[in-house]
Amino acid sequence: MNDYRKPIPQIQPWSAPFWEGTKKHELLIQECAECGARIFYPRKYCPECWSSNMGWSRARGRGRIYSHTTTMTGVETKFLEDLPFVLAIIDLDEGVRMTGNVVDCDPDDVSIGMEVEVVFDDVTSEITLPKWRPVKK
Ligand SMILES: [Zn+2]
Structure with missing residues (x-):
């Protein structure tokens, strides 16, 4: 950590x-x-x-993907371990938009309108980043 x-x-x-x-x-x-x-x-x-x-x-921590992009290459060295990664804009049920990574799934499975839920990544002892994963049906 x-x-x-x-x-x-x-x-x-x-x-x-x-x-x-x-x-x-x-x-x-x-x-x-x-x-x-x-x-x-x-x-x-x-x-x-x-x-x-x-x-x-x-917030409930649920929303739908408004837009997304997958980064395959061309990143700083410190991000190489994350490739490929998905950055998305999420429309929360509460009506605001957040930007975040979509995790716990194959980037090819991410689609516009996909229902996602927040997950929390404790990256340091002080900082926890909200990320998003597909809601399991
Ligand atoms: Zn006001």
């Missing part, structure tokens, strides 16, 4: 609750307390009404 050499998120005051959530294996999304907008990525101000009165709610 301590030999993780890939980039990790830089935690900002306004995104800290999100990363505290992933560390506890909970997926949190921001919710504006004024207008109710659900927001991802975490921000200081609501993009809908500019309020700074922001709260958090726990």
Whole structure:
């Protein structure tokens, strides 16, 4: 775990609750307390009404793939062990979009509209990355 050499998120005051959530294996999304907008990525101000009165709610951790791409080659050395890997945009049931890796499946099996669920990868003692895997039928 301590030999993780890939980039990790830089935690900002306004995104800290999100990363505290992933560390506890909970997926949190921001919710504006004024207008109710659900927001991802975490921000200081609501993009809908500019309020700074922001709260958090726990997402179900389910969604569908909006788009995806598979990387086969041409990466920095530290990512070679991951090839091939899938990066996708996920439409969460709660109405926000997140970007993440799709894991635990053959990249050829990933498709637009595929139902996925969040999994948590504890990459360091401080950082847990949310990733996505196909929902087993
Ligand atoms: Zn708002």
